[in-house]
Amino acid sequence: MSRVQAVDHLVVSVSDFAVSRKFYSGLFDFLGFEIMDEMPEAMGWSNGNTRFWIYQADQEGKKHPYRKGDIGFHHYAWSLNSRKDVDELQAWLERSGAEIADPAGEYYDDYYAVFFLDPDGMKLEGMHYGK
Template sequence: MSQGLIHHIELYVSNLKISADFWGWFLEELGYQVHQKWDRGQSWKLGETYIVFVQAEEKYLDVAYHRCRVGLNHLAFHASSRQQVEEMTSKLKDRNVRILYEDKHPFAGGTDHYAVYFEDPDRMKVELVVPSQG
């Protein structure tokens, strides 16, 4: 049953090519596949859920996104294991992606919350977290 599950998420980005390169790599590592592609957007799908990235219009690029303003703070994805979190952390570093709370990694969310936090090209926070055991 899919009632209550997220159908899709649509995010406007400042540079579609840069965001598609960043998100495409990450989402495909998690098992997503390209779903749709058009001149001003692209989406990836896993199961019945898809994530869409759309190029923001030039007239709206004067105000940069900030996760502490009203609106979306971050997206969090399930990891399959602690090993996947560590492998992804290493890959993110290899790609020069900014790791957040690196001094507290992998327990920045608390001792029972094993995760890596990082930023996308527009500085949105992204989290890859191991589901709790309890």
């Protein structure tokens, strides 16, 4: 039987490639990712373990803006090394004007996280298990 080793990559479609490219480029630079590839309407980053891609939505896709609660993507979380890293991510988000959905805090026992939105309102998370 086949066994999954890891999540290799996530791809999201975005409404405005230029706006999302700017947001994700800053975020991934902060998180230590490097650009893997860049095309006119697609871009991918990697940290050696995780790969993340954005693609420009097509005209039909642009008619249906993202809404959390619809069938599909709910949120995506990056595991960070410490609570301090979560706090530093929140500080970066604040400096860059990103919308913070839920500020850094302990959401469950030993689960510390910050939740934020990309330019299309897709929910993202930086989190850490433990103290």
